[in-house]
Amino acid sequence: MSLVYMNIMTAFMVALAGLLMYRSHLMSSLLCLEGIMLSLFVMASLTILNSHFTLASMMPIILLVFAACEAALGLSLLVKVSNTYGTDYVQNLNLLQC
Amino acid sequence: MMTYIVFILSIIFVLGFVGFSSKPSPIYGGLGLIVSGGVGCGIVLNFGGSFLGLMVFLIYLGGMMVVFGYTTAMATEQYPEIWVSNKTVLGAFVTGLLMEIVMVYYVLKDEEVEIVFQFNGLGDWVIYDTGDSGFFSEEAMGIAALYSYGTWLVIVTGWSLLIGVVVIMEITRGN
Numbered sequence: 001m002s003l004v005y006m007n008i009m010t011a012f013m014v015a016l017a018g019l020l021m022y023r024s025h026l027m028s029s030l031l032c033l034e035g036i037m038l039s040l041f042v043m044a045s046l047t048i049l050n051s052h053f054t055l056a057s058m059m060p061i062i063l064l065v066f067a068a069c070e071a072a073l074g075l076s077l078l079v080k081v082s083n084t085y086g087t088d089y090v091q092n093l094n095l096l097q098c
Numbered sequence: 099m100m101t102y103i104v105f106i107l108s109i110i111f112v113l114g115f116v117g118f119s120s121k122p123s124p125i126y127g128g129l130g131l132i133v134s135g136g137v138g139c140g141i142v143l144n145f146g147g148s149f150l151g152l153m154v155f156l157i158y159l160g161g162m163m164v165v166f167g168y169t170t171a172m173a174t175e176q177y178p179e180i181w182v183s184n185k186t187v188l189g190a191f192v193t194g195l196l197m198e199i200v201m202v203y204y205v206l207k208d209e210e211v212e213i214v215f216q217f218n219g220l221g222d223w224v225i226y227d228t229g230d231s232g233f234f235s236e237e238a239m240g241i242a243a244l245y246s247y248g249t250w251l252v253i254v255t256g257w258s259l260l261i262g263v264v265v266i267m268e269i270t271r272g273n
Contacts, residue, residue: 003205004141006217007108010201011115011134014194018119023186027124027170031131034166035115038131038158041150042111042138049145049237057240058248060150064157065255069262071162075169076266082173083272 004046012039026081026088030074037067104144109202110137116194122187123178124170128163135159147237 015035022029044060047053078088085092099106114134118127135158143151181187204211211217244252 001215001217003211003217004104004108005215006201006205006211006213007105007112008141010198011108011112014112014115014119018115018121023121025121025124027166027173028118028121028127031118031124031127031166034162035118035131035134038135038138038154039115041154041158042141045142045147045150046145048240049142049147049150052231052236054236054240055243055247057147057150057237058244058251061153061241061244062251062255064153065259068157068162069259072165072262072266073269075165076269078169078173079270080272087175088173 005043008039008043008046012036012043015039022090024089024091026078026090026093029090030071030078033074034067034071037063037071041067104141107137107141107144109198110134111141112198113195116191116198117181120181120187120190120194122181122184123174125167125174125178126180128166128170131166132159132163135163146235148235149238149241 015032019029019032019036041060041063044063048056048059081092082088111134114130114137117130117133121127135154139151139154142154179187181191201211205217
């Protein structure tokens with residue numbers, strides 16, 4: 001496998017680690033989710049272009065469509081949290097805390 | 099250097115990812131994602147995927163990042179943290195940078211790296227050619243096949259986007 005894939009997979013791992021370890025902002029985790037989608041898009045595009053798998057060229061576009069859907073849903077939830085609490089800090093999401 | 103341009107672009111890609119995964123304030127994270135998106139477009143363009151690269155720029159950066167930008171402007175704090183203003187963020191960024199430098203050093207030393215797969219540098223600038231493709235771009239024809247072979251896919255994605263819009267409007271309506 002060529003070296004570009006090593007770096008793209010590393011970028012995926014870095015964004016996944018960033019998504020799982022949150023600090024203060026909910027928005028940062030949503031950005032890491034977008035980063036995961038971007039690295040998946042680039043990896044899928046490179047594999048499809050390299051192997052001349054013509055019919056699968058529509059798969060990255062469909063991936064991008066569903067990633068946009070998911071990002072918009074995440075942002076709407078963030079807007080509701082921000083409307084209630086003023087900021088999007090994750091420490092505000094503590095209604096289920098005992 | 100030009101034969102390794104894709105590898106250099108992918109290193110900048112990883113550094114942009116480390117930049118927003120170390121979680122400064124979201125506005126600076128968005129900046130890192132924009133840099134990574136631009137460089138990722140360059141990587142896809144270098145492999146001959148002109149339509150897919152422009153999709154990244156138009157739809158991803160021009161659509162989704164703009165929405166992230168103004169949502170961040172709505173929910174941001176008074177003194178945003180840049181990478182150098184907080185020791186946690188700076189430490190995470192330097193850790194990611196060192197990890198990438200160590201990996202690149204092993205690659206340049208040995209010509210191949212085995213982590214889970216075996217990566218070698220031999221296939222970087224050679225695209226496998228399986229015959230002639232005539233005078234058209236295969237990737238553009240594959241995407242155009244979305245409307246002939248992938249009609250059901252278009253219907254499902256269009257419908258799910260419409261339902262997504264309805265769900266978002268119901269969420270933001272509240273009460």
